Amino acid sequence: MSKDAIISRTRAESVWDSGALVLRTIALPFRCVALVLITIGIIRITGMFTEEPSPKAWLFYTVLSNALCLVWVLLLVLSTIRDIAAFGTRxxxxxxxxxxxxxxMAITVTMLVYIFVLVPSEFVQAGDYEAFSLTDNLIHVVTPLLLIVDWLLFVPKGQLRAADPIRWAFIPFGYLVLAFVYGALGGEFLEGSSYPYPFMNVVVYGNGGVALWIGGLSIGLMLIGYVYFTLDRLIAAISNRIGN
Incomplete structure (x- = not known):
């Protein structure tokens, strides 16, 4: 048997390829559970089915990033179901x-800013918000961890590009632009507050102080992005070295 044939047979029998599991029977239930938990978190923080829903909760990056994750995980679930039907369970x-x-990375921003910036500042958000409550943990901790685990386990590695971590910053930066414009036009995130997060408060910090906050956070989060990129390359290299 040729070397190429041996490699092909090994890959066919392996549960791991390109740095990710190839077992859709594991990916599908994980993603279904993730979909349910993310949905519950969004419903709880927005009070969607209560007598007093909080539409202003949708103005916060936390809720918007969770909604982005919800749409993505739904797409993952549908893709996995389709692939099982079309190509089988592997x-x-x-x-x-x-x-x-x-x-x-977008939801990692949510988790890290929450843990290292918002909790120490006794931040208050619209909706059913209380630090480290069930709702709070779902949207700030559980959802990010679910997306990270899904990426680690089920997403093929080695496809990221060196500039991708910079591109990822467009999502939170896009939110910052929209939030500042909304506040400048008289919009309120909470009663009497024209900014969603404490580090964006130009009244307290001034334009220079807010710029320093955003610059510092950007550098820190971009470094995390390159940690993900390096991990992607490392896992891909290890996977290629062992033949799958």
Whole structure:
């Protein structure tokens, strides 16, 4: 048997290929559970089915990034179901490894800013918000971890590009632009507050102080992005070295 044939047979029998599991029977239930948990978190923080829903909760990056994850995970679930029906239970079911990483980074921003910036500042958000409550943990911790685990386990590695971590910053930066414009036009995130997060408060910090906050956070989060990129390359290299 030729070397290429041996490699092909090994890959066919392996549960791991391109740095990710190829078992859709594991990916599908995980993604279904993730979909349910993310949905519950969004419903709870927005009070969607209560007598007093909080539409202003949708103005916050936390809720918007969770909604982005909800749409993406729904797409993953549908893709996995489709691939099982069309190709069987073995293989990858991720429409785009690069988009998967981008959305993972978008929700990582939510988790890290929350833990290291918002909780210490006794931040208050519209909706059913209380630090480290069930709702709070779902949207700030559980959803990010679900997306990170999905990327680690089920997304093929080695497809990210060196400039991708910079591109990922477009999502939170896009939110910052919209939030500042909304506040400048008289919009309120909370009663009497024209900014969504404390580090964006130009009254307290001034334009220079807010710029320093955003610059510092941007550098820190971009470094995290390159940690993900390096991990992607490392896992891909290890996978290639062992033949799958």
């Amino acid at each position: 293989g990858h079911s991720t429409p785009s490894a690069r988009w998967s990483a981008a959305i993972m």
